[in-house]
Amino acid sequence: MKKIFLTIFMMAFVFMMKAQDFNKYDKGNFIKGKDSISYRILFPENFNPAQKYPIVFFLHGSGERGNDNESQLVHGGKLFLKDDIRKNFPAIVVFPQCPANDYWANVNIAPNGQGKRSFSFVEGGKPTKAMHALQGMVKDFLKKPFVNKAQVYVGGLSMGGMGTYELLRRQRKTFAAAIAICGGDNTNNIDKYKTVPLWIFHGGKDDVVDPAFSIAISERLKTVGDEVKFTLYPLSNHNSWDSAFAEPQLLPWLFSHKR
Template identity: 30%
Template sequence: MRASLYILACGLLLTSAVAADPPRQWTSSDGKSKFMGNLVEFTDKEVKIRRSTDFNQYRVALDKLSKEDQTYIRSLLREKRRDSGLKEGAYADKITGQFVKGVSKQGLNYQFWGSPAQDGTKRYPLVIWLHGSGQSGTDNESQLGGAPKIWTSEENLSKQPCFLLAPQCPSADIGWKNKVADNLLALIADLTEQLPIDADRLYLTGSSMGGFGTFSIAAKYPQVFAACVPLCGGGDVKNAEILKPIPFWVFHGDQDDMVPVERSRAISEAVKQAGGERMNYTELAGAGHGITGIVYPRTDLHEWLFRQKKPAPSTN
């Protein structure tokens, strides 16, 4: 073993074995040593690598590797944690096939749905439901209100299995904005870290105050959601440029006597005028404010929504 390969000198020589992962180049933390090898085992403290030149295995402390190698190992640890997240970890007790109550680290009430029959090695979409003003409060029950349950019906899950998150806004006076929005995004991020959720298929939808919240949260966090479905809400037309890359399907009843249909018309048109080619707007003739029972059962909506996926980051 060369003296320059000090990164291996601190390792323990082991018997050779076949590593499952393909070989990659590993670099020491000071950048002086590089070698090809297969990753055999890993923890958050050390790795076991089978060196390609002699097929011997060595244990190496994680902090003796380059930042790039450490990031790679931590990404593997993340995926391993998510693979087992349905049965172990922070949210395993929420995976029952029923809606289960919880309180986030930031104090946001929510109910969560996940199925223990799901395959932890696969990645599933997450649908986030934002309720209207009348379901605000602290009981952690009112936010279900019937509308979210359509997503977890046996028929829909047979076509598209998913997770569902139903947070509860603490006060209609606050709404889905400011700290409430920040707390919600922190919860979504934590769920995505701990469970087999496809971070490229996070879908945001809501009605009335939740429709407004869908627009405002998407504008505040435009890189997060793969698609948005606001019902009988509205958005700030000044955010049209920010919103234009996001796939939207907006619904509003033309006889809505609580939120004027012009609110959805205006933001939809503003996004289109800004060049938003993924803005879809459906106006329901003769429909009033309560349109969740009309919209959410639509097969074409489900088919459209679950096709949406965030594009890969540009390398330009």
């Protein structure tokens, strides 16, 4: 019984510590007209509103959708809380949350008959409600006097990787660089973001989002784009984000780019 109690206590303690860490992310809401989106925002330590800071928008996957304004921090939230990251890369970090019944990207999803899903990405098309609100939120942040417009970045995983490509093509002159993890897009859209430096990640054994999407995008960008990096983790399934977050050059590479 003592061991069980100790285990439960330790689990509760760890959960509490994580919750306390995430409390460093302030809660916010962007509301304009019919657009509404919740987000969590992390300001640099010793934030000075008279200075200008880089800003990073990070898009979560489909499993973190909802209205709790918390779940979106599960993957990636701890990365930007690391002491060395906060010290070496003082930046504003924003995690918006997509509603449960919406999607970042304009993609048709259907069962493939094998217990999995197939993705058909739209060429062009109107943005989803969530993407439209996200665009409005990004534009609103760029009006803030403490945001460095030369250092605006976006990244995302899974559904958020798909949303990253879509946001890049819809606001192609906004971002200095981007990170897309296990995402996908219609390759006909690539010309619209070919000038944005991209680092693409995918797991070679991903059975949720086919790595062929990332491979096709990276190969096309190698011929028409300005800069693309592609990292394939041969033994990883869908969760390639933990490996991507562990890349020592991930954030140095991202923040090295300016418009």
